[in-house]
Amino acid sequence: MSHRRHATVLLLGDSFQTLNPMQAFCQSVHAVMNRADLEKLPQIIQQVAADNEIFLNVYREALVRIAQGRA
Numbered sequence: 001m002s003h004r005r006h007a008t009v010l011l012l013g014d015s016f017q018t019l020n021p022m023q024a025f026c027q028s029v030h031a032v033m034n035r036a037d038l039e040k041l042p043q044i045i046q047q048v049a050a051d052n053e054i055f056l057n058v059y060r061e062a063l064v065r066i067a068q069g070r071a
Contacts, residue, residue: 008048010048019031019048031044
Protein backbone atom coordinates (compact mmCIF):
# COMPACT_ATOMS: atom_id res chain seq x y z
CA MET A 1 0.00 0.00 0.00
CA SER A 2 2.83 2.43 0.69
CA HIS A 3 4.03 2.09 -2.92
CA ARG A 4 0.58 3.08 -4.16
CA ARG A 5 0.97 6.46 -2.47
CA HIS A 6 3.92 7.14 -4.76
CA ALA A 7 2.12 6.15 -7.97
CA THR A 8 -0.70 7.50 -10.06
CA VAL A 9 -3.12 4.97 -11.54
CA LEU A 10 -5.11 5.85 -14.66
CA LEU A 11 -7.71 3.42 -16.03
CA LEU A 12 -8.56 3.51 -19.74
CA GLY A 13 -11.81 2.18 -21.18
CA ASP A 14 -14.67 2.79 -23.58
CA SER A 15 -17.30 3.01 -20.84
CA PHE A 16 -15.61 5.77 -18.83
CA GLN A 17 -16.17 9.49 -18.92
CA THR A 18 -12.72 11.09 -18.91
CA LEU A 19 -11.71 12.41 -15.47
CA ASN A 20 -15.01 11.43 -13.83
CA PRO A 21 -14.10 11.28 -10.12
CA MET A 22 -16.96 8.97 -9.12
CA GLN A 23 -16.06 6.41 -11.78
CA ALA A 24 -12.43 6.57 -10.65
CA PHE A 25 -13.46 6.10 -7.02
CA CYS A 26 -15.64 3.10 -7.91
CA GLN A 27 -12.72 1.52 -9.78
CA SER A 28 -10.21 2.31 -6.98
CA VAL A 29 -7.94 4.35 -9.27
CA HIS A 30 -6.87 7.98 -9.34
CA ALA A 31 -8.54 8.76 -12.66
CA VAL A 32 -10.42 7.20 -15.55
CA MET A 33 -10.17 8.09 -19.21
CA ASN A 34 -12.23 7.26 -22.28
CA ARG A 35 -10.29 5.84 -25.23
CA ALA A 36 -11.79 8.54 -27.46
CA ASP A 37 -9.65 11.08 -25.57
CA LEU A 38 -6.39 9.21 -26.16
CA GLU A 39 -4.88 12.16 -28.06
CA LYS A 40 -5.08 14.17 -24.81
CA LEU A 41 -3.15 11.52 -22.84
CA PRO A 42 -0.03 13.62 -22.06
CA GLN A 43 -2.09 16.53 -20.70
CA ILE A 44 -4.37 14.23 -18.72
CA ILE A 45 -1.42 12.39 -17.16
CA GLN A 46 0.15 15.70 -16.11
CA GLN A 47 -3.12 16.90 -14.59
CA VAL A 48 -3.84 13.65 -12.74
CA ALA A 49 -0.28 13.38 -11.40
CA ALA A 50 -0.35 17.01 -10.20
CA ASP A 51 -3.73 16.52 -8.51
CA ASN A 52 -2.47 13.35 -6.84
CA GLU A 53 0.65 15.16 -5.61
CA ILE A 54 -1.44 17.93 -4.06
CA PHE A 55 -3.86 15.44 -2.48
CA LEU A 56 -1.10 13.33 -0.88
CA ASN A 57 1.23 16.18 0.09
CA VAL A 58 -0.11 16.51 3.65
CA TYR A 59 0.16 12.75 4.17
CA ARG A 60 3.76 12.66 2.95
CA GLU A 61 4.71 15.63 5.13
CA ALA A 62 3.24 13.84 8.15
CA LEU A 63 5.30 10.74 7.36
CA VAL A 64 8.48 12.82 7.25
CA ARG A 65 7.64 14.46 10.58
CA ILE A 66 7.00 11.07 12.19
CA ALA A 67 10.28 9.72 10.84
CA GLN A 68 12.10 12.73 12.27
CA GLY A 69 10.35 12.32 15.63
CA ARG A 70 8.47 15.61 15.35
CA ALA A 71 4.94 14.25 15.21
